[in-house]
Amino acid sequence: MLCPEVWNFPPPKVMESKREHQDIESVQNTVNKNCFYKSLIITCPDEIQPPSSIQGMVSEDTDYYKLSECSLTEFVEPVFIESFVKNGTIYCLTADRNCIIQNCAAITPDGVLTLHILDYIYQTLGFEGTKRPHNYYEINIDLKTIKHKQKINSGLSKLELFDFYIIWKPNNEDICPSSIAKYFSDRDINVTVHSLSIKNISPDITEVPAIKDVDSDELAEWIGMLAQEAELDQKEAYISSYSQPESINALKTTRTSVYIVKGFIPSLLISSLCEELNEYIKSREMDNFWASISLQSDENSLWQWNKSSPKMFQAHDSSCTIFFTQQGHIEYSIGQLKYS
Structure with a gap:
């Protein structure tokens, strides 16, 4: 019989934060705080493809x-x-x-x-x-x-x-x-x-949750489900089933572009993409419209969690999703040290 203490592992140290009403300068400061990323997901509701300007930034001179x-x-x-x-x-x-x-x-x-x-x-x-x-x-x-x-x-x-x-x-x-x-x-x-690996997904959806109705972590999870091409409308109710967030003010569209980029991605490129998404949002007149960029860190790179912590190599897993809206941007970050 195994000693119970063998399985008494401490939980991982998790850092979670949410910042609302951010301007583009604050968003870029967050992105540029760290240098090395391995993937990003750009989500543009009511689109089949992301704007051509964004596609060009990702595909040109990014080797x-x-x-x-x-x-x-x-x-x-x-x-x-x-x-x-x-x-x-x-x-x-x-x-x-x-x-x-x-x-x-x-x-x-x-x-x-x-x-x-x-x-x-x-x-x-x-x-x-x-x-x-x-x-x-x-x-x-x-x-x-x-x-x-x-x-x-x-x-x-x-x-x-x-x-x-x-x-x-x-x-x-x-x-x-x-x-x-x-x-x-x-x-x-x-x-x-x-070259960067690029994939565009146009999932089958019935509506897009509104950021004003849904918590940032739920919306980030919804984007992750779309990126994984998971089935959102599950007919069987299992304990681990996924339920799409309920949204009273949902965007009435059946189109969403999920643009997935993987590779060695510098913060300079991501900062430029954020600026482009900031301008793109201003051109849309749909009520409650939003777009987002989700970032995944390189797990074995120099990393800084906040301004008061040192930047150093540490095995970690960190993601940040930035939601762009005409009323101000929202940053939702979550991460953990693999060894604390």
Whole structure:
């Protein structure tokens, strides 16, 4: 017979928040607080396809690159810093890593290289860092003002080779973003190009719940059901059955576009999409009309829950749904640490 204490696991730590009457600047600040996302869902009621402007933003110049077996010393090379860090915006994150058991690294748009290093390895590098949970240290290297390059290069060379996802947005529009891929390829690093995965769903519905009648968490769940192409009108009443939210002021339309995008998605793209959705809402005259964007974080990336908490690598699961309305926008976020 098993000891009862074996199954006495503590519940996961869950963070949930809701902010109403937000303007577009507040929404963009929320999105840009973190850099790395893996999926988004754009929901546009009374549409078969999302607006063409949104489709164009997602499909044009959104390729990202994967560097295979790349040394961290590549990122402190003077040519890399001068050509890319100081002349554009970089989003770079270790690929396919588990930050609970593995070293990780990232370059954020401010030009800082952040290392997430196991305690016993950190002790061998000669760096100054900050103690983090689960026997890790965090090391921050500002690439724009780097000093003691030889010492830094020596420490980074002791670490293993990594795979990275990387995107570069040049300051000069005449320069191609793929220049960064050519740079690494010329340095004999294997580079592959990847495109965002895009899918549009037009589910069968009878009406669209109104945001004024339905709680944000219920509406976010309804969007999730549409994205999973689940059956909303279940004929059998099981304990785990899903019931669509009741809405007195529901939008009388049988059309909804659910636009699903997956891949390595930088906050810069999402911020631009939010601005476009903000303008799109103003053009619609249907009563109680809303549109939304739902964001899913990269689980093994630098993450900051709020302004008072530090941004650090932590195994987590976080989603945020932003509802755009003409009366003000609503942010609903929920997430949990996988290991607290």
